[in-house]
Amino acid sequence: MTPPPPLTQSDIDGEIAGIRTGYEKARAAGAPAAHHPPRDFPPYRSSLLRHPKQPLVAVDGDPEAVELSGPVFGHTDVTELDHDLTRQHAGRSARRAHHRLRAAARQRGPAERGQLVELWQANASGRYAHQRDQHPAPLDPNFTGVGRVLTGDDGSYSFTTIKPGAYPWRNHENAWRPAHIHFSLFGSAFTQRLVTQMYFPGDPLFAYDPILQSVTDEAARARLVAAYDHSLSRPEQSLGYRWDIVLDGPSATWIEEGR
């Protein structure tokens, strides 16, 4: 038997276009906007065997549900250097430019204060500090790529880091991930837990990436892209980006306030 031909970008593009057409038809027929990606998204091949086929079971109307509360973190859980990924080593990290990320986290209502924000990313060459990342780009001894911070009273957070490089992966032939930073957020309830990725504006790889395109709703996709904000840039130092994060899901306090 001859092995199947390698999966090409145009195969993936065709699958993504088909799913999008189906979504847009459903929207035109009155379906609500899908804010999150479907768990079953075949163009992202790793999703095939890792999504449930049974519908999720709704748990609503139980005010005692443990998930309406959530873990708490405090200043013992972060250190002074955690928010500046360029200062965690003695030397200077390889970079094109430092980037300052600044924005706020909120739930669909009020700002989320004192919540843990974690991020991780590849270095400027597109390589993760992870043994299983075999992308033949150099590791950077002065850059690990992990950050943590607690949100302020207004829900704001701020990190200083470098722009990660794009990197190849094996979803299909010639697959490249656009530059992105992974984020993990806690809200005031476990239901609000969010893990996601932030992108930089105008990246030419957006259209080719089945992970970004797993968010089929165009407006929702746009919410994953940070905005350049010149007022956040610092002379001779860093370019500023703003990326607001809005957490989904009910919480005990939110329900008490009448949603």
Added chain:
Amino acid sequence: MPSLPPTPSHTVGPFYGYALPFPGGGDIAPAGHPDALTLHGYVYDGAGEPVPDAIVEFWQAGPDGSLAGAPGSMRRDPVTGGFLGRNGVDFTGFGRVPTDADGHYTVRTLPPGAPSPVPYISVCVFARGLTHHLFTRAYLADGPDALLASLAPERRATLIALPEPDRDRTHRFDIRLQGEEETVFLDFG
């Protein structure tokens, strides 16, 4: 207050391993606590293969039933920047463990107290290939519970983490992402 559209979820990807796990992430119970129990199991995919790159989080009430939690799950050493482990006194109620190369995870914790009549630990699963995390519950016993009562018996069984007869205070909870005996996953709206 206007309701803002939420930020979409994305997969955790394959390379979170140097960022999200932390030493002592599965040690929710204070070391040597006489009431500590072990919850462990495997994560499987739709082909029945273990998932070696999942990361599983746990949230639960304290033994007194409190859902207030406490900071300090990731307590840090300001001198080295390293992780110190929990302080051994406060019950944080939070755990985070990656699956190992066999797709296996273990946490040590204290049994959750009231308010729920049947004690359960809330579980959140992340993995490469999973575009949006999945919530489930590990019930440490079967009993009267609104969610359990709403499920067919074979589905209900996927949420019960029964004590293992040949091990002391040890409960087994496997998570099947897809297929036969697929775990019940939850939607909180």
